Amino acid sequence: MAPILDIKNLTKNYGSVEILKDINVAIDQGDFLVLVGPSGCGKSTLLNCIAGLEPISGGSLHIGGQDMTDVSPKDRDIAMVFQSYALYPTMSVAKNITFGMKVRGVDAATQASKLATVAKQLQIEKLLDRRPGQLSGGQRQRVAMGRALVRDPKLFLFDEPLSNLDAKLRVEMRTEIKELHQRLGASMVYVTHDQIEAMTLATKIVVMKGGVIQQVGTPSEIYNRPANLFVADFMGNPAMNLIPAKARSDAAGTRIEIARRDSAPIVLTDSQNRNLPEDVVLGVRPEDIAEPGARAAANAQEADCLVDIVEPAGADTYVVMQLGGKHVTARLHAETDATPGKAQRLAFDLGKVSYFAPDTGQRLN
Template sequence: MATLDINRVRKAYGNLEVLKEVNISVGDGEFLVLLGPSGCGKSTLLNIIAGLEDITGGEVLIGNRVVNDLPPKDRDIAMVFQSYALYPTMTVRQNIEFGMKIRGIPAEERAKATNAAAEMLQMTGLLDRKPSQLSGGQRQRVAMGRAIVRHPDLFLFDEPLSNLDAKLRVDMRTEIKRLHQRLGTTIVYVTHDQIEAMTLATKVAVMKGGVVQHFGPPQEVYDRPANTYVARFVGSPAMNIIPGRLLASDGVPTVAFDTPQGEAVVRGVPLSAETAHRFAGRDVLVGIRPEHFGLDPCGTVPVGVDVVEPTGPDTLIVFAAGGTEVVARLEPFDAQVGRQERFSVKAEKVVLFDPATETRLD
């Protein structure tokens, strides 16, 4: 197990800079998820950690050891790729043992490590099969088993679930979570799936254009996103960003925004007195998660129902506010298109952003 420190790391291909002074630090045994869309630089950063890409600037430290100039084999890492990269002519056992065999580990020790990994991943009955006889999820387990037997300081996962169907993704997500809990090894995991990030990570680095937009615990990233990009990227449905204004209302931070049915008002938003005074009377962007609306006959947010989307456990209501489309997630009720309703908002959950910079206030 090891800590991981990424200090002012840069990567450029000629004049194209794909990583711009990335700074990330995770403790021993943490689960770091690099989250972002295609082209944001997350896989490039993973490859730099692995030693598969040269670094343009900065330092990478694994366990307080600078590894910039070390080849992958000397970094004490194990990597699981999106493609399973299994040898088709070998059995599962032979695939898992192969790396140990190359390193000259005795047969008895190889067998013991392979059996332990197979038991951990619930595939003891598959050891004599060939990869062609396995499902996608089983093949990914084999790739994970091959990594486990190395006992590395650092596990690296490069979108390992992308090739699986929806149900298998959920199952394998649980397996990876369970694996981390059992091994306690530091993991770096790349994905574009924010659900994977929220469920797996102890720390999330949301990336865009080679820059870390927000780094922190997943709940912090969800509840208090650093900017509107993070707010919209994390969460499904995404956080609603509604143009509004900050009012000076008896010392209580209050925001208002317009709906076709009238002015909506939310009192008591979490904002420091200094920031509330500085932005009083100015335009702001009001961030509200869909689940923080509530159906309330006395609510201060008048809405007209445009679209109703029942999902079973809840109902999504789409309405207009602040000149934009807003989604509310409510408990199931007899919602009808065209009907006017009143909603309340959990004021303590509201996040405000500066319209000029799109960064969070406070």
């Protein structure tokens, strides 16, 4: 079966400036693709190219097996939800939702039926007679989603739809969008700069930087096996610890030496990863540095670390140290007895570490 969305060698230029460079990505029916990256990385431009709001400069773009490269937005069978909601202020909620159907000549009975279904799905039945100005941000977002849902398109496109909402409402709406996706089995492309949003919603993530795709993968692949230093640093909160280290291989395995302030280096033995260059960047997630015995880790290696800062965070306590000249964060349990200025015995799970080349930033293992 052909992918529902298939982008090949897509480029986008504004004059002599190349905004998108050789973009290749495909998703199947029912996938939830999230485009994530820092501001200015090209993710919204790519979404606009999919929507047909921006012409592409090179490559091809297929939706539902049909070439859409030169097809106008209204004929692409897509529905878009914008950050700004883009509702008509003088129309009621009901008319905002059904307006597109009315323009396309859909009969009144079908309009009423689809409106009732979508209003129930989004729990906005009581809002149908109100105007957008009488709604909260979350309610407006639901109306914008309702207007997209009645289209029943091949592809839903979301452009940072939750960025105008407060933190608590964002989490609630995120859950609703995920639930909606699971219930409808719809194909969705979603732009965000929030990597937590990306991890929780996506079946597939595209991480972008400077108009270039850095990595495509499932949330698990992106989180556990980042392709380079940028992805490792960008995805995850707190971010992956990236520690300059020395690697020295012998018959027993690879000795990883990490400099410490005022004492001899920490030496960890990695029996799995051989043939590493001498200079590496060791990537380890905060949850993979724990108190000995706190988590069952077959490849745990222990070392004493001088604690600088202790940050209680409810269910977890974050402990910050200096290793390899960098601030390194460990995620410990809430009842830890770690104390600033004192040494703490910690276990590093070497079964989950990543190694990167300091010069190119590319993954080595």
